Amino acid sequence: MLLNLVIFLPLVGFILLLLLPKDSHDGIKRAALVVSLVVFAASLLLIAPVQQAPAQLSEVTDVPWISYPPIRYHVGIDGLSLWLVILSTLLTPISILVSWSYIQKRVKEFFAFLLLLEFGLVGVFAALDFFLFYVFFEVTLVPMYFLIGIWGHDKRIYAAVKFFLYTLAGSVLMLAAIIYLFNKSGTFDYLAMLELLRTGKLALSHLEQTLLFLAFFVAFAIKVPLWPLHTWLPDAHGEAPTAGSVMLASVMLKMGTYGLVRFCLPMFPQAARENAPWIIVLAITGIIYGALVAMVQPNMKRLVAYSSVSHLGFVVLGIFSFNQAALDGAVYQMLNHGVSTGALFMLVGYLYERRHSLEIADYGGVATPAPKLAAVFAVTMLASVGLPTLNNFIGEYLILQGAALVDFKWAVFAAIGVILSAVYMLWMYQRTFFGEATDELKHHMPDMNTREWVAIVPLLVLMVWMGTYTQTFLPTISASNTKTLEQSKTNVEYQVRLNAR
Amino acid sequence: MPANFIPSAAELIRFLPEMILTLAGVLLMVLVPLKQNARGLFYGLTMAALVAALAASVFAFADPGPAFQNMLLVDGFATFFRVLVIGVGILTVSMSNMYLARERAESGEYYALLLFSLVGQSIMVAANEMIMLFIGLEVSSIATYIMAGYLRDDKRNNESALKYFLLGSFATAFLLYGIAWIYGLTGTTNLTEIRTVLLNPDIQPSLMIIGAAAAMMFVGFAFKISAAPFQVWAPDVYQGAPAPVSAFMSAGPKAAAFAIFLRVFLTAFEPISDRWTPIVWISALLTMIVGNFAALTQSNVKRLLAYSSIAHAGYVLVALVSNSQVGTAAAMFYLVAYAFMNIGAFAVVTHVARKGEKYVRIEDLAGLGVRQAGTAALLSIFLLSLIGVPLTAGFFGKFYIFKAALDSNLIWLTVLGLLNSAVAAYYYLRILVVMYMQDPAQATENLPDLAPGIKATLWASAAATLVLGVFPSLALDFARQSAQLVK
């Protein structure tokens, strides 16, 4: 019940906002903020039940939705989805705060779309019915498309359309796969289908399994984005408004990795294992490639975008290492990346609001007029380069450690990315904050105001918390991952027996 | 010769909707000379008649069965489409009222023609006989020819009407010739009897000729539903005709044509389906490709929507290829969904075009999101539905169709179709882009508020699009029950 509240309250808020008068900007902002905060509070209440039994699904609702084909509204969360849901509900109010003064035109639509986006995101992480999942998966497209296209920068239209078509092209394949699965199994229900697979009532031939896996994989890989399907990301990030970038980087990209963990591993274990080698090659390529290209970006947001390509490469590596530590690390890294990269985009947004430029070259010496901003940026940057005691370190360590346990050379290559991350981040930081500030920059660069503090502090706290005391988060994740790996292993055994016959 | 040819009451009831519509039409014809352009009266009368006909067609389904010596067969399928076309009529009328007033055109004759063409369509969808089918088709078509050229002083209208008329009759001739041969080889014009003949190995005629004849009927139908390579007329006609008429043509007559197409090919010619499936397969693919790709380069909204309607016909053809009850149901649902979203889109175009349809280029929509947020929002709903975004009717339409296709193992057709729908997203997105992300061009005369009639059409269509997008079962369940054409 509580979960349904978390899912649908944003939708209610969306409609509510549409009903509000167009020009009462403050009212709209306040309403949006209040709604999102309530949602966040509600989502926090989800922690307790999940921690009771992190491997099981809590807060399950399962009611018929469409009579034919039998599609059910089946939602629930476990240790895997819990934190992603909370991440979404946390970042929505934060995005609202950062957009407070950033958004000047068409305020109403903007905040409405933010809430609609939250609705879709929470739904994606909670859905337990393939069809429902696909619906939410697509629903998130629309608000993000408008967020980029209406409130973005100069090349926004190209970016928005590219984003939409890229993702759509991927997801139609997934739709085909889902329908095919239904025709084979007669159900859209995730759990039911897992059961059928486990018991062998649903027997997929090797070819079928491979093709289905690829269909899902491509859809998710585009979202992640996995090299070389990543080129929509720099444009989307580079052109999106701050809030858009934050939501996109922090949560939407996780839809892809979440899908990989939730569906690709347990459903098509054999195919997943067989294809893991080249996928890991792509992931590692992405790690290094993203870092190298990020290094030479003249534009801050694109730099951070490419850094995301690099970081998400770690996640994919962790997922396809089929190793508890690596998988835990991967899921943990999803959250870390959400927190730290989100914060980075916010800070870049702060800079943009002051200077109205994203070109690193237009900055320099910001630390003098805005020391607080510089300090916060430093902490965030250090988190994202994986400094111990800050969050990213834990994720990267677990991923690499796990990968190393499976195959040491993976860790060797992937760890190069850790070096490079320091290179591009520090270089960007130095060019932006160090040196003598020009007078007009000094003049345009007030230090952080209270609202900006309020928005960023939760993330800073999380960076330290998740970096030092992982016990809050890791056990639940670990438990559900153990189950995932278990399922995938049993299914593999079953598949092997099947193909042996 | 049948013993009693006096139609029983039940039969008359099954024919009630047509009667109501006809009477209303005649009444209008009588009233027109007496009351010079009493728009309100004509409008009210037409609406009343349509609502009555709607009720009648539902009422007629209470006691389904054949009528008039098997000329008609009022079953769920027929009822479904009757309701659909009459519903389309209602939406069209309510948006046409303002249009006719704006263009200073007589409304009485227009409504009469609309009613008559609806008579033709509701006869078509219920026809169980080649003759009935042919006459219904002609009634509907001829009325539509006139409506396409309704503004007789508008060059575009003339051209549209002429092209539609000439090519339409041309294609009809093929249809007729096909019918003639079917009759010649089977000795009957009744669909079910044709089927039995084809199934009976003893009296089975040369399938070759049957196939050829079926092919000629296919030409006729394919023309009406604008399937490639017979789609050529559609863009010109839709572009030239008055916007409400284009909306009507792309929703009503098209749906009716699909209805008879399905009925004929899935009952009468079902036994030789392995002969006609390949060509329909190819035609479906071509239709999707031609429609979508040609639409990419359009700058005129009406023409773009015309191409898009071609593409959507392609999707429905996929359902036909899958040749199954599920497929039929999918096609039926899709036609409903398509009717709503397409009429909605055309309604917005009608509204934005202003008098004389001056503003029909995509650029003319620039900044609509600011100038009239409500209208823009509605149009975006329709466009998203046309793209096939979840929680809109269009999505479920596509979903069911491709599901049916996969049921019949049409894997390649499905994949290609899905990719096509991804391509299609591009040109719909272009409209969204222009509406929301470009500033209005200078010197655009300010937009009048939405007329109540159009507003009604828009809200109704939008509501239907969304409701069917969340609860498709409302329409689908009935479609599935009535999709069984061969008892």
Added chain:
Amino acid sequence: MPQLPQMMTAVPLSWYLILSAILFALGVAGFLLRRNIITVFMSIELMLNAVNLSFIAFSYKWGQPDGHIFSFFVMVVAAAEAAVGLAIILTVFKNRSTLQIDDVSTLKY
């Protein structure tokens, strides 16, 4: 092919059908070749006549008059089409004062 004596008295049904086919084809050709709208329209009428011939021939084959009925309806339809079609042609002529069908091609691409 039936033998000669019978041929003197009776004509194979197929000949009628071939004739109707030829006429139909000629109608098609006329539609494609003629440039005068009215002539094009007349070509359609020619096609309809061809169809009628087939109908009647076939109903001879089956020994029942359904075909006649059908061609009767075809004639009615043809009449209606003629009325409407000529009216449309009139409007076109009024606005463009031409009957050249190729001049009526402003809507394209």
Added chain:
Amino acid sequence: MNLWLIPTIPLVGALANLTLGRRLPKAAINAIAIGSVLFSFLWVLNVLNSLGPLETAHVERYFTWIQSGPVNIGFDLMVDRLTAVMLLVVTGVGLLIHIYATGYMAHEGGYYRFFAYLNLFMFFMLILVLAANYLVLFVGWEGVGLCSYLLIGFYFLKKSAGDAGKKAFIVNRVGDFGFILGIFLILGTFGTLDFAGVFAKAGGMPVEATVGVVTTICLLLLVGATGKSAQVPLYVWLPDAMEGPTPVSALIHAATMVTAGVYMVARSSALYMKAPLAMDAVAIIGLVTAVLAATIGLTQFDIKKVYAYSTVSQLGYMFVGLGVGAFSAGIFHVVTHAFFKALLFLGAGSVIHAMSGEQDMRHMGGLRKYTPWTFMVLLCAAVAIAGVPPFAGFHSKDAILLAAHHKYPWIYWVGVVTAGMTAFYVFRSIFMTFFGELRMKPAGDHGHHGHGHHDDHGHGHHGTPHESPWVMLGPLVILALLSLGGGYLPVLHFLEPVLGGEHAPHESFLVYTSVAAGVIGIALAYILYVAAPGLPGKIAGALGGLYRLVYDKYRVDEAYDAIIVHPIRDGSRSVLWKGFDLGFIDGIVNGVGTRARGVGGVLKLAQSGYVRSYAAWIVFGAVIAIAAIGFVAVGGVR
């Protein structure tokens, strides 16, 4: 025992200064900074006092840090004898340097920031030495790197400072790359990261079973150590690090942080002793570093640079010690080096302070009459580092050299030569600075070179050099005493039981030789820079190219730039980004778009607008359809 208090208090101090420092008066800032360090120093004493002889390590486990599958890492701290030594050095020297800094930095901007960073450094350094497993050690390891980055870049207005900080961090990252890989391998091999557990398992395993992987581990750890302890080939960051304020150079880049690598290797002695190959690698690298850095040190004129290269060279010594198995000797040298090298830097700082920011020794000279105290303490440091008996350096250096000779005699000889060079360049700096007459440039001119940030040093007293205040001299004096007497601390005997490593027999001949080398070096320096000041120039001219090469530090930085940095950066920009991303992939993506429109453009040509062509299409389609359905009886394309 609350070991956690030791690092935490400085952390609290750091946070306090960071958050409130802006509004606090200097006195309060000093109180917080020095107080916190003083507290942890006292707490260290208290802990050691109460733990007694420390026969066994004392471990304290606080909370599970990372727990996932095979990985189970607690946040644990421990004290054993090695840690105890390091703790005393770090907190003790750290305390002195804090005190000194209050004087030295008195007139700097960002005062609170400086001390916050310094305290933060203390926190991480203490974590590093207290760590009970490799990952916690890694935390401290990275943390001190961060602080050094922040402190080197303290004068961030200067580009050179920023660059130096960045360079330090990145080069260290390269080292850490090896270190973390080593950690992965350790966990994979031994299933744990706890020192106790790892060494126990390693001890249990037969050598041949583990030698391969253990060697790999040790070499990877060595990579880490070379980064942190500025060994070849990763030493390049340390000389640049002198951009930071002098107390930083003294604390981080001389006394404590840079010895972390030595500490880590010594900590892993149990592993290294199972990997002879790795041991040799350590020794070789140490030796090469020692010689290379010493030679460069001979030619530099910037006083801090001289001491920087001296540090690198001395670190090399320590590695030699470790490499030849004399772990305790290596650590012993860490201790003594901490004393005299910190003293050298602080003294240099005092000199710079006196010269109002001048760092070039060519513009100094004859300072001993202006700054007698500074002169005295620097002299103590010099004799200590030069290995003059009986001062501190002599004992530690001898221990190393003896052990080296015991293992590889040739290493000993190279070491001796290096010792000579060391003595030479140190006394060269002393003589150039304090003897002869003042070669100071006219006042007001010094602002242009030297360093901008030091300008506010010059306030009030341009012209004649001036002695530093007592708050700076006090620590100097204490350190001087330690440099003189530090050699008699019982470090060796204290450590050998825990670190093992064979003890070399004492051969007086070897001792005399090394001492002689030192003396010769001093004598040469006297001749060249006091007796015959013209000579060095001549010699330099005589050596010509060779001299210039050495003077340019063998152009290693330039080489790295040319070979690694530029190719990567330009390659990424032109090939990966512009070429692959924008060119290839987006080329495809957008290409698809344009192709599609092209196709559409072709397809719509069918819409010629001519009725008769439309009719033709219909007929065409009809023929095809009739042919297909009529004659081609396909079994169904399904």
Added chain:
Amino acid sequence: MDVILFLAFATVAVVAAINLVVQTHPISSALSLIGVMGSLAVLYLLLGGEFLAAVQLIVYAGAIMVLFVFVIMLLNAGAEQRRGKSILATLLGVPLLAGFLALVAWLIQSALPASAPVTFGAFTRGTPRDIGQLLFTQYLLPFEVTSVLILIAILGAVVLARKEI
């Protein structure tokens, strides 16, 4: 006898049809169409379609064609001038026509190898009486619906052709 009649009128029909196609002046086309219809009427008779033969002459050749001619006169349409030829039409049209013809002829031959030969008088159910009976019993509904068709025709003519008031 039949053969002669058939061949004679078939030839007339075909020739007239060809003439229709090749003539450039609408009037001559119209006249040749009337010729076709006339000869077809005779063939209907041969097939026993008395009623239809009559209707063919009265309604078709009579009413409809008169309408055509009337319109032609009204618009005094001259002969076509050769210009604006649509390449596609000519290029595709002719060969397609030939192909189409061959196809259909062959089809028919192969379809009805031994169909009953047509003898005049063999089929007697084409009388007005039979037709009328059927129209008002079996085909009542279509017959009624055609009235709607006529209504539409009237309406169309009114809507499209009337002068502005």
